[in-house]
Amino acid sequence: MSGVSFNKVGVVGLGTMGAGIAEVLARGELAVVGIEINPEALERGRGHLERSTGRAVKRGKLTEEGQRAILDRIALTTDFGDLGDCDLVIEAVPERLDLKRKVFAELDRVCRADAVLATNTSSLSVTDIAVATGRPTKIVGVHFFNPAPVMRLVEVIGTVLTEPDAVTRVADLVAGLGKTPVVIGDRAGFVANRLLFGYLNQAAGMLASGHATHDDIDTAMKVGGGLPMGPFTLMDLIGLDTCLEVLEAIYAESRDRRHAPSPLLRELVTAGLLGRKSGRGFYDHGAPAAEPTAGGNGTVQPVVCVVGDGPRPARLADVPDVAIGDADLVIVLGPGAPHDAPLPPAAAEAKPGAVLAVTDSSGRVIGQAAGLDRAADVVGLHFPEADGELVEIVSTVVTGEGVADKAAALVSALGLTPVHCRDRAGGIVDALRFPYLNDAAAMLGAGYADADSIDAAMKLGCGYPTGPIADLDRLGLDRAVEVLDALYDEAREPALAPAPLLEEYRTAGRTLR
Numbered sequence: 164m165s166g167v168s169f170n171k172v173g174v175v176g177l178g179t180m181g182a183g184i185a186e187v188l189a190r191g192e193l194a195v196v197g198i199e200i201n202p203e204a205l206e207r208g209r210g211h212l213e214r215s216t217g218r219a220v221k222r223g224k225l226t227e228e229g230q231r232a233i234l235d236r237i238a239l240t241t242d243f244g245d246l247g248d249c250d251l252v253i254e255a256v257p258e259r260l261d262l263k264r265k266v267f268a269e270l271d272r273v274c275r276a277d278a279v280l281a282t283n284t285s286s287l288s289v290t291d292i293a294v295a296t297g298r299p300t301k302i303v304g305v306h307f308f309n310p311a312p313v314m315r316l317v318e319v320i321g322t323v324l325t326e327p328d329a330v331t332r333v334a335d336l337v338a339g340l341g342k343t344p345v346v347i348g349d350r351a352g353f354v355a356n357r358l359l360f361g362y363l364n365q366a367a368g369m370l371a372s373g374h375a376t377h378d379d380i381d382t383a384m385k386v387g388g389g390l391p392m393g394p395f396t397l398m399d400l401i402g403l404d405t406c407l408e409v410l411e412a413i414y415a416e417s418r419d420r421r422h423a424p425s426p427l428l429r430e431l432v433t434a435g436l437l438g439r440k441s442g443r444g445f446y447d448h449g450a451p452a453a454e455p456t457a458g459g460n461g462t463v464q465p466v467v468c469v470v471g472d473g474p475r476p477a478r479l480a481d482v483p484d485v486a487i488g489d490a491d492l493v494i495v496l497g498p499g500a501p502h503d504a505p506l507p508p509a510a511a512e513a514k515p516g517a518v519l520a521v522t523d524s525s526g527r528v529i530g531q532a533a534g535l536d537r538a539a540d541v542v543g544l545h546f547p548e549a550d551g552e553l554v555e556i557v558s559t560v561v562t563g564e565g566v567a568d569k570a571a572a573l574v575s576a577l578g579l580t581p582v583h584c585r586d587r588a589g590g591i592v593d594a595l596r597f598p599y600l601n602d603a604a605a606m607l608g609a610g611y612a613d614a615d616s617i618d619a620a621m622k623l624g625c626g627y628p629t630g631p632i633a634d635l636d637r638l639g640l641d642r643a644v645e646v647l648d649a650l651y652d653e654a655r656e657p658a659l660a661p662a663p664l665l666e667e668y669r670t671a672g673r674t675l676r
C-alpha cells in the first residue's frame with residue numbers, strides 16, 4: 164500500500180468488529196498489533212480471525228498462503244506495552260464510555276506522543292472520549308460496519324478539537340484499504356447509525372404491537388424495499404446488546420422517543436438472547452430455516468377478476484380476467500383516495516366464499532369494508548412498488564378467519580410474494596421506509612452531511628441499493644409527504660411530520676438531487 168502515513172496499527176478489542184478491522188488492516192499489508200484483555204479473550208479473537216479468513220479460503224477468494232500471510236501480520240498480545248511503537252491505534256471495546264475512557268487513558272500512557280488514537284464507537288461521543296486524554300487533538304472516530312471485511316463504508320469523525328491533519332491521514336488510510344471514507348462531525352450515531360437505528364427500533368415496535376411477524380417484516384423489506392437483509396436478520400447480525408447500546412446513546416442526544424429502545428429488544432438482551440453470536444435473538448440460529456408463512460403451495464389455481472378504475476399494478480397486467488361471479492379473488496383497483504369510499508357495487512356480484520381484495524395506497528382498508536354485508540371477505544392488497552413482486556395483504560378487524568391466508572395463497576399462485584399485516588397507515592414497507600427517508604431529509608436540512616455523504620453511508624455501510632436522498636427523488640416527494648402525513652395523523656408523532664426541506668422542494672417542484 165502506498166501514500167499512507169501509518170505503518171503499524173494497533174487494534175484494542177478483538178470481538179466481531181475489532182477482529183474484522185484487524186483483518187482489513189492486515190489485508191492492506193499493514194503490521195497489526197491485536198490486543199485483548201486476557202488469554203481467553205485473545206483466543207476468541209484468534210478464532211474470529213481464523214474463521215473469517217478461512218471462510219474466504221473456502222469460497223476460493225483467498226489462498227491458504229494468503230490466509231497465513233494475513234494472520235502472520237497480526238501480532239496477538241495481552242500487553243498494552245506492545246502498542247508503544249504503533250502510529251495509530253483503533254479501539255473497538257464494548258460501547259461503554261467508562262470502559263472506553265479507561266482504555267484511552269492507558270493508550271495515552273503507552274503510545275508515542277505523535278500517535279493518532281481512534282475509537283470505533285458506534286454512537287458514543289468522540290469528544291467525550293477525547294477530553295479525557297492528554298492529546299485531544301489526536302483523537303478521531305473511525306467507524307467500520309459489520310461485517311468489516313465486506314462493508315465498504317468507514318465514517319471518519321473529527322471533533323472540534325481534532326487537528327485536521329489527523330482526520331486527513333486516517334481518511335487516506337481508509338481509502339488506501341479499499342474502503343470509502345465519509346468525513347463528518349461528532350453527532351450521536353453519525354450518519355448511518357442515526358438513520359438506521361430509528362428504523363430498526365420501529366421494526367421491533369411493529370413486531371411487538373402484533374402488526375406483522377418478524378418473518379413477514381424481513382421479507383417485506385428485502386423483497387419490497389430491496390434491502391440486503393430485513394431488520395430482524397440485521398439486528399441479529401449486529402448483536403441485540405449492541406443495538407440496545409446504540410439506541411440508548413442516540414436517544415441520549417436526540418431525546419426522540421423513536422430512539423427509546425423497544426421493550427422487546429431490552430427483554431431479549433436481558434434474557435441473553437443477543438442474536439447470531441449467542442445462537443438466538445429474534446431468530447433461532449440453530450433451527451432449520453422456517454417455512455414461508457403465506458401461500459406458495461403451488462396447488463391453488465387462481466381464478467381472478469380485476470375491476471375498478473384505479474391504477475393496475477404491473478404484476479397484475481397479464482392476469483386474465485374472468486366474470487366476477489366465477490372468480491375466487493376479486494381485485495378491486497382503488498383510486499388510492501378517498502380511502503373511505505365503499506367498494507364499487509359490482510363487487511357485490513362475487514360468489515360466496517370469494518375474497519374481495521382492494522388495492523389502496525394508504526393501508527386503510529376498513530373504510531371500504533365497513534358497512535358491507537360481506538365485510539368479512541375484504542382484505543387490502545398493498546403494492547409498495549407498483550412494479551414489484553411484494554404484496555402486503557392487509558386484514559381489518561372484521562376480516563374473517565382464513566380469508567387473508569386464502570388471499571395470500573391466490574396471489575402467490577400469481578407469482579407475487581405475499582406478507583400479512585394489519586390495517587395501519589403505510590402497511591409494512593412504507594411505514595418503515597418513509598420515516599427513515601424523512602430523517603435523511605431532516606439530516607440534510609440540518610446541514611450535518613451533504614446528499615452524497617448520506618447516500619454513500621447507507622449504500623456502502625448497509626448495502627442499500629440506493630441512498631435515501633436518491634430514493635426520495637425516485638419515489639417522489641408528493642408520495643413521501645402523503646405517506647408521512649398519514650403516518651403522522653395516525654401516531655401524532657412530531658418526528659413523522661414531513662421535514663421542512665421535503666415540503667420546500669416539493670412546493671418548488673424540484674427534486675432533492
Ligand code: 3HC
Pocket residue numbers: 215218219222224284285307308309310311312313314356359391392397401405409624625626
Ligand atoms: N465476515 C466476513 N465476510 C462475510 C461475512 C462475515 N460475517 N458475511 C458475509 N461475508 C462475505 C462473504 O464471504 C462474501 O464474500 P465474497 O463475495 O468475497 O465471496 C460476501 O460477504 C457476500 O456474502 P454472502 O453471499 O454469503 O451473503 P450475502 O450476499 O447475503 O451478503 C452481507 C451478506 C454482505 C452481510 C449482506 O447481506 C449485507 O450487506 N447486509 C447488510 C449488512 C449491514 O447493514 N451492515 C451494517 C450494520 S450496522 C453496523 O455495523 C454499525 C455498527 O455500529 C452497529
